[in-house]
Amino acid sequence: MTNETPIVVVKDICKTFNIPGRPPVHALRNVSNHVAKGEVLVVIGPSGSGKSTFLRALNGLETIDSGSIVIDGVELTAAKANLNLLRQGVGMVFQHFNLFQHKTALENLTMPQTVVLKRSQSEADEIGRRLLDRVGIGDKDDSYPSELSGGQQQRVAIARSLAMNPKVMLFDEATSALDPETVGGVLDLMKELATEGTTMVVVTHEMGFAREAADRVTFMDGGEIIEEGTPDTVFDDPRHERTRSFLSQII
Amino acid sequence: MFDVISSTLPFLLDGLWMTFKISLITIFLGSLIGVVVGMLRTLDYAVITYPLAAYIHALRGTPFLIHLYLVYFMLPATGISWLQFEAFPAAVIALSLYTSTYVAEIVRAAIEAVPSGQTEAARSTGMTALQCMWHVVLPQAVKMMIPPMGGVYVIIIKGTSIVSVIGIAELVRAGEHATQRHPKELMVIYGMTALLYFAYCYPVLRIARWAETKFGSVRLPS
Numbered sequence: 001m002t003n004e005t006p007i008v009v010v011k012d013i014c015k016t017f018n019i020p021g022r023p024p025v026h027a028l029r030n031v032s033n034h035v036a037k038g039e040v041l042v043v044i045g046p047s048g049s050g051k052s053t054f055l056r057a058l059n060g061l062e063t064i065d066s067g068s069i070v071i072d073g074v075e076l077t078a079a080k081a082n083l084n085l086l087r088q089g090v091g092m093v094f095q096h097f098n099l100f101q102h103k104t105a106l107e108n109l110t111m112p113q114t115v116v117l118k119r120s121q122s123e124a125d126e127i128g129r130r131l132l133d134r135v136g137i138g139d140k141d142d143s144y145p146s147e148l149s150g151g152q153q154q155r156v157a158i159a160r161s162l163a164m165n166p167k168v169m170l171f172d173e174a175t176s177a178l179d180p181e182t183v184g185g186v187l188d189l190m191k192e193l194a195t196e197g198t199t200m201v202v203v204t205h206e207m208g209f210a211r212e213a214a215d216r217v218t219f220m221d222g223g224e225i226i227e228e229g230t231p232d233t234v235f236d237d238p239r240h241e242r243t244r245s246f247l248s249q250i251i
Numbered sequence: 252m253f254d255v256i257s258s259t260l261p262f263l264l265d266g267l268w269m270t271f272k273i274s275l276i277t278i279f280l281g282s283l284i285g286v287v288v289g290m291l292r293t294l295d296y297a298v299i300t301y302p303l304a305a306y307i308h309a310l311r312g313t314p315f316l317i318h319l320y321l322v323y324f325m326l327p328a329t330g331i332s333w334l335q336f337e338a339f340p341a342a343v344i345a346l347s348l349y350t351s352t353y354v355a356e357i358v359r360a361a362i363e364a365v366p367s368g369q370t371e372a373a374r375s376t377g378m379t380a381l382q383c384m385w386h387v388v389l390p391q392a393v394k395m396m397i398p399p400m401g402g403v404y405v406i407i408i409k410g411t412s413i414v415s416v417i418g419i420a421e422l423v424r425a426g427e428h429a430t431q432r433h434p435k436e437l438m439v440i441y442g443m444t445a446l447l448y449f450a451y452c453y454p455v456l457r458i459a460r461w462a463e464t465k466f467g468s469v470r471l472p473s
Contacts, residue, residue: 059375061371061374061375084374084377084378084379085377086377087374087375087376087377088376088377090375091375092371092372092375094368094371094372096368098366098368098369098371098372099372100369100372100373100387100391101369101391102390102391102394111386112373112376112377112378115378115382115386116376116377116378116382157372160372160376161376164376164377
C-alpha cells in the first residue's frame with residue numbers, strides 16, 4: 001500500500017432498484033470508499049448486501065442515483081462519452097466468466113485488444129500468448145470456452161482483462177461458480193496478482209483469501225458499509241454485532 | 252403426356268424465372284430492412300421501438316393480399332406521381348415489407364437470446380455499443396437466426412404465387428395458362444408446377460441446413 005492519490009475514490013453513492021409492484025430495494029446507501037494504487041480491497045457481506053452492485057458501479061455496468069465515482073482522476077458519472085475509455089482501464093472478472101463463446105481462448109484475449117486498443121494482430125497475439133502462459137493455460141489457446149473447465153475459463157477471463165493493461169481489476173465472486181477442486185488454483189492466481197502489485201477490488205465469500213491477500217476488508221450489509229479495517233481487525237476483533245454474526249455463520 | 256410436358260415446360264420455366272426474380276429481390280430487400288428494424292427494436296429508446304413495433308404488428312396482423320392491393324390499387328388512386336407502381340415493383344414493394352417484419356422478429360429474438368453477460372463482458376473491456384454488437388452479439392445471434400430464416404425464405408418463395416392476382420406471370424400463373432390450353436392434363440401440369448417449386452425450395456432448405464452446421468456448431472481445434 002502506498003500513500004499516493006487513490007486510483008478509485010467513491011463518495012456517497014446511492015442506488016435504489018425500483019421493480020414495479022415490489023417495495024424498492026436500496027442496494028447502496030451513501031457508500032464511500034477508496035482504493036490506493038497497488039492496494040487489494042476485499043468486500044465481504046451476506047447476499048443482497050449491495051457488494052456486487054458496488055463493484056458493478058465502479059465500471060458503470062450499474063448506474064448510480066447519486067454520489068460520485070472518480071477513477072484515476074476521471075469522474076465516471078460526469079460525461080457519458082468517457083465511459084468506454086474509462087472501462088478500458090477497469091478490468092472486470094465475472095462470476096460466470098462470460099467468455100465470448102464464438103472465440104477461442106486466444107481470440108478472447110486478442111479481439112478486445114485489436115478492437116478497443118487498436119493493437120496490431122501480431123502484437124495482440126504476442127501479448128495474448130504471454131498472458132495465457134502467465135495464468136497457466138498456455139496450451140489451451142486454440143480451445144473454445146465450451147471445451148474448457150470452469151477454472152480454465154476463469155483463467156482466460158482474468159487474462160482477457162489483464163491484456164487491456166487495467167489500472168484496477170474488479171473480481172465479482174470470481175470463484176463462486178467453480179468446482180471445489182479448481183477454486184484453489186484461481187485463488188492462488190489472484191493472490192499472485194495481488195503480491196505483484198495489481199490494484200484489486202474483490203467481492204468474495206472466500207474468507208481465507210480475504211485474510212491472506214487483502215490490505216483492507218470492507219464488510220457491507222443492507223447497502224451500507226458496516227465496518228472496515230485490516231483483515232486482522234475485521235476478522236479477529238470485529239466491533240459490530242452484524243459483522244460478528246455474519247462471520248460466525250460463514251467461518 | 253410427353254407432348255404436354257415438352258410444350259408447356261418452356262412456359263413454366265418462364266414462370267419459374269419470374270418467381271425466382273421476385274423472390275430473390277424480395278428476400279434481399281426484406282432481409283436488409285428486417286435486419287435493420289430488428290436491430291433497432293433491441294434498443295432502449297421508446298421513440299424508436301414503439302413505431303417499429305406498430306409497423307411489425309400492423310403488417311403481421313393483416314393478410315398479404317391486402318398489402319398488395321394497397322400498393323397496387325390504392326396508392327396510385329391518391330394521384331401522387333411517385334406512388335404509381337407497375338405490377339412488378341408493386342409486388343416487390345409489398346412482399347419486401349411483408350418479409351421484413353418476419354425477418355425483424357427473428358433478428359430481434361436472436362439478439363435478445365444472446366446472454367447479457369456477453370454484452371457486459373464486451374462493454375467492460377471498453378467496447379462501444381456498436382463494437383459489442385458487431386464483434387460479440389451478432390456473430391452469436393446469427394447462428395440462432397439461420398434455421399427460422401430458411402423457413403421464412405421458403406414461405407416467401409411459395410408466397411410469391413399470390414402476386415399472380417395482379418397479372419404477374421409467375422410460376423402458378425404460367426401453370427394456369429397451360430391448363431387452359433390443355434384442360435385434360437391438369438394433374439400433369441400442376442404436378443410439374445409443384446415439382447418446379449420443390450426444385451427451387453429444397454436447395455434453399457439444404458443450404459440453410461448446411462449453414463447451420465457450419466456456423467452453428469463449435470469448431471473443434473485443428
